Amino acid sequence: MERRSRHFLLLALVVLVLTIAGRAGRGEEAKKPAESDFELYQIFADTLDQIERNYVKDVSRRELMEAAIEGVLGKLDPYSNYISPDDIGRFKTNVEHQFGGIGIQIGVENGQLKVISPLLGTPAYRAGLESGDWILEIDGKSAEGIQIDEAVRQLKGDADTKVTLTIRHAGSRDKETVIITREVVHVDTVLGDARKSDDSWDFMLDRDKHIGYIRITAFSRDTAADVKKALTELQKEGIRGLILDLRFNPGGLLSSAIEVTDLFVADGTIVSTRGRNAPQRVWEAQKEGTFEGFPIAVLVNHYSASASEILSACLQDHKRAVIIGERTWGKGSVQNVIELEGGKSALKLTTAGYHRPSGKNIHRFPDAGEGDEWGVMPDDGYEVKLNGRQIAQLIEHRRRRDVLVGKHEKALASQDPAASPPSEKPTSDTPTKNEKPAETAPDESKPETTKTEPPKADPAPTQPTTRDESKNDGDRSEPPAPPERTNVKPTDELHEGDEAAAEAKDEDSSGPFVDVQLQKAVAYLSAELAKAQ
Numbered sequence: 001m002e003r004r005s006r007h008f009l010l011l012a013l014v015v016l017v018l019t020i021a022g023r024a025g026r027g028e029e030a031k032k033p034a035e036s037d038f039e040l041y042q043i044f045a046d047t048l049d050q051i052e053r054n055y056v057k058d059v060s061r062r063e064l065m066e067a068a069i070e071g072v073l074g075k076l077d078p079y080s081n082y083i084s085p086d087d088i089g090r091f092k093t094n095v096e097h098q099f100g101g102i103g104i105q106i107g108v109e110n111g112q113l114k115v116i117s118p119l120l121g122t123p124a125y126r127a128g129l130e131s132g133d134w135i136l137e138i139d140g141k142s143a144e145g146i147q148i149d150e151a152v153r154q155l156k157g158d159a160d161t162k163v164t165l166t167i168r169h170a171g172s173r174d175k176e177t178v179i180i181t182r183e184v185v186h187v188d189t190v191l192g193d194a195r196k197s198d199d200s201w202d203f204m205l206d207r208d209k210h211i212g213y214i215r216i217t218a219f220s221r222d223t224a225a226d227v228k229k230a231l232t233e234l235q236k237e238g239i240r241g242l243i244l245d246l247r248f249n250p251g252g253l254l255s256s257a258i259e260v261t262d263l264f265v266a267d268g269t270i271v272s273t274r275g276r277n278a279p280q281r282v283w284e285a286q287k288e289g290t291f292e293g294f295p296i297a298v299l300v301n302h303y304s305a306s307a308s309e310i311l312s313a314c315l316q317d318h319k320r321a322v323i324i325g326e327r328t329w330g331k332g333s334v335q336n337v338i339e340l341e342g343g344k345s346a347l348k349l350t351t352a353g354y355h356r357p358s359g360k361n362i363h364r365f366p367d368a369g370e371g372d373e374w375g376v377m378p379d380d381g382y383e384v385k386l387n388g389r390q391i392a393q394l395i396e397h398r399r400r401r402d403v404l405v406g407k408h409e410k411a412l413a414s415q416d417p418a419a420s421p422p423s424e425k426p427t428s429d430t431p432t433k434n435e436k437p438a439e440t441a442p443d444e445s446k447p448e449t450t451k452t453e454p455p456k457a458d459p460a461p462t463q464p465t466t467r468d469e470s471k472n473d474g475d476r477s478e479p480p481a482p483p484e485r486t487n488v489k490p491t492d493e494l495h496e497g498d499e500a501a502a503e504a505k506d507e508d509s510s511g512p513f514v515d516v517q518l519q520k521a522v523a524y525l526s527a528e529l530a531k532a533q
Contacts, residue, residue, distance in 0.1 A: 004009070004172045005228055010505050011392065016383075020021030023216065025465060026171075044068070048061070048064055048065075048068075048501075048521065051064060057529030059392050066082065066084060068349075069070075069082045069312070070082050070508060072426070073347075073349075074429070076122070076349075076350065077310065077333065077350050079333055079335055079348070079350055080335065080348060080349050080350045081333070081348045082345070082346075082348075082349075083345055083346040083347070083348060085344045085345050087348060088343075088344065091346065099156065099181055099185055099187075100156060100157055100158050100159050100182055100183070100184055100185070101155055101156045101157065101165060101183075101185050102120075102122060102123045102124040102127075102155055102180045102182055102183075102185070102384070103118060103119040103124045103125060103183075103185040104117070104118045104119065104121055104122070104124040104151070104155070105117045105118075105119070105130055105168020106135070106148070106151060106155070107146075107148070108146070108148050110482060111144060111145045112134055112135075112136075112143070112144060112385035113134065113135040113143040113146055113151050113442075114132070114133070114134055114135070115129055115130065115131055115132065115133040115134075115135065116131060116403065117131045117402070117403040117404045118131075118201065118404055119185060119187070119188070120188070120199050120404065121331075122183070123180045123181055123182065123183050123185075124180060124184050125199075125404070126482060127178045128163075128178070129167065129178070129280070130169065130405075131170075131403050131404060131405055132169070133167045133168065133169055133170060134167060134168045135151075135165055135166070135167055136166045136167060136168060136175060137152065137165065137166035137206070138151070138154045138155065138162075138163065138164075138165060139163060139164050140164065141390075143418065147255055150193055156182075157182045158182065159182055159183050160181060160182065160183075161181070162179055162180065162181050162182070163179075163180055163182065164178070164179050164180075165177060165178050165179075165180065165387050174406065174469055186222060187220075188217075188226070189216060189217045189218045189219070189220050189222070189223045189226065189252075190215070190216055190217075190226035190227050190230055190378055191214075191215040191216075191402065192213060192215065193205050193213045193215070193216065193244045193401065194401065195404070199287070199404055199450065203219055203233060203234050203397075204234060204237055204239075204308060205243060205522070206383075206522065207237075209240065209241065209525070209526060209529060210237070210238050210240040210241065210345065211241045211243065211522060211525050211526075211529075212231075212234040212237075212239045212241070212242045212243065213232075213243045213245065213249050214227060214230050214242065214243070214245065214262070215243055215245040215398075216244065216245070216249055216308070217247055217248070217249055217250075218249060218250060218251070218252045218308040218455055219251060219252025219253050219257050219260065220252055220253065220254035220255060220256060221255075221256060221306070222438075222501070223252070223256045223259075223260060224256055224259035224260045224263070227260050227263060228263060228289075231263065231291045232240075235283045235291065235457055239294055240294055240529055241296070241297070241526075241528065241529055242294055242295075242296045242297070242300045242313075242402075242527035243297050243298075243299065243322070243521045243522070243525070244297070244299065244311075245299045246295060246298060246299060246300050246304045246308040246312060247299050247300060247301040247304060247325065247394075247517070248301065248303045248304070248306050248312065248395070249303075249305070249307075249308035249521065250303070250304070250305050250306065250308075251305050251307035251308055251309075252303050253307065253504075254273075254306045254307060254310070254334065254354070256269050256307065256312040257271075257308070257311055257452070258271065258283050258310070258492070259314070260311055261285070261310065261311045261314045262285050262286055262290070263289065263290065263291055264291060264292075264296065264315060264320055264321070265285040265290065265314060265315070265318050265320055266285060266286075266287045266290045266292060267283065267284070267285050267286075268285055268318055268357060269284055269285075269312050269357040270283045270284065270285055270310070270314050270357070271283055271313075271354050271355065271356065271357070272312060272354065272355050273334055273352045273354045273355070274352055274353065274355075275334070275351045275352030275353065277351070278352045292414065293442055294321075294499070295321075295504060295524075295528040295529075296315065296320060296321035296322070297321065297322050297324055297520075297521035297524050297525055298311075298312050298315055298316075298321045298322070298323050298324065298328065298375055299324055299325050299466075299517055299518065300323060300324075300325045300328050300329065300376060300378070301325050301326045301328070301386070301391075301517070302326050303325065303329060304328040304329060304376075305311075305328060305329035305330075306329075306331045306332075308328070309328050309329070309330075309331065309332070309375065309376050310354065311358075312328065312376045313356035313358075313360075313376045314357055316376065316379070316509075317356055317357040317358045319355065322379045322382055322524055323376060323377070323378045323379050324379070324382040324384060324517060324521050325382075325383070325384055325517045326378065326383065326384070326385055326386070326518050327375045327377050327378070328375040328381075329361060329364070329375060330364025330368070330374040330375035330378040331363065331364070331375075332353050332354050332355070332362035332364075332365060333350045333352070333353050333354075333363055334350065334353065335347075335348045335349060335350055335351070336349055336350040336351040355502075358429050360373060361373050361374055362374060362375060362376065363470075382520065382524070384462065384516055384517045386516070386517070390409025390516075392478070393513045394513070394515060396513075397513045411520070413518075415470075435458075442467065446520065460530075516524050
């Protein structure tokens, strides 16, 4: 009798959960499940009951239910995911691009914790932490042999709480103790090519030709305001041409992509969305606040996805910019984030698809081939492909440009010309960006986002241990990631069927790195400016 009662309650729970989920998904009036539905629910309940009672090891009901949810979502598409209570905090951090911490990127080298770079304007930056510093103790406990995850956990925390660090600057034998008060740290998504003397970004790439450069790494809630600020600064300096770098940009909030696009387009459609149970929505550009009067070159590559495809596709369709680089990822679906358990977990569900102004398709469906219509293609004559080695070099080049080199490392470099900034991949005490072609959020009333993060290549055994805390480890069904370090062998995933790329893998890569895609953009803008004279 007890077993029957328990089984009935389990069945009732399954029926209730699935019925509520079905109604919410269909947006329909309450309906009684058909008799066949009950039979299916009975199979599910029987299976759970048998596992709970007879499986060789004890498995909690929550584990079984979460596995069932993930199995259901696995039948849908790569971008629909269940976000568990363990992953919800990191997921929200990825969406908002902010966290409670001190604001540093860290790595582990030879078992010792090392500062890769402070983030500009953060508590760590103001406290004098520099790239190359060794963190010897955290709150009085030795950091020797610490795992990167544990270091991140100890450094993160609520705003207004304190953490005490014992550090040693690069090239010094002296220890120094600093007490740092944590804050809500905002991760910059709008970057330039080089830094000014005060460590802020310089958005003017070529002062003689007045060519600006803005790199957008993701689309967060602050991205549009930061792009507008950079454009206003460039306008004061007499900008005549602009390069928008969207390479490796996985996407972000749909609202942010629309706001950024509206800065460059005076009128016409920006993007439209439609789904099975969602009415079609169309976003139109507004004249007010538009930055006009200069040509634009947009850099994209295979890892530009989602919200970055909205921006590049719109500028291309309105002939506001020339697209340079490689075909983009091809993610044209919109995910709605639905809170579960009062916000303790969430369901990220594909609810609509978006379309570029021309009406052409962006989404790359599973059976799509190279000859099909998807993604954003470079304009005729402006396709510039990179092989695996070049992509790795580009990533390393950009990483080095992003590091804030401290005075102690500068002093070391002046003594030893061979000295250089640390080579580890940054891992923040909370996130730097490392997402998957992001899913976009159509409704700002809920934090709907986009994420697509390619699986990383395994680091060579000799490499320092690092990890990017922005990654949502619960999201695994995403695109292939670019190599993270220059000594990681490029994979064939980067350019399938590209014989030239395959041959280039074994070529000597000595000599200075040349960003041929950026060079192409500069050449295009130079030619356009020459025509205007």
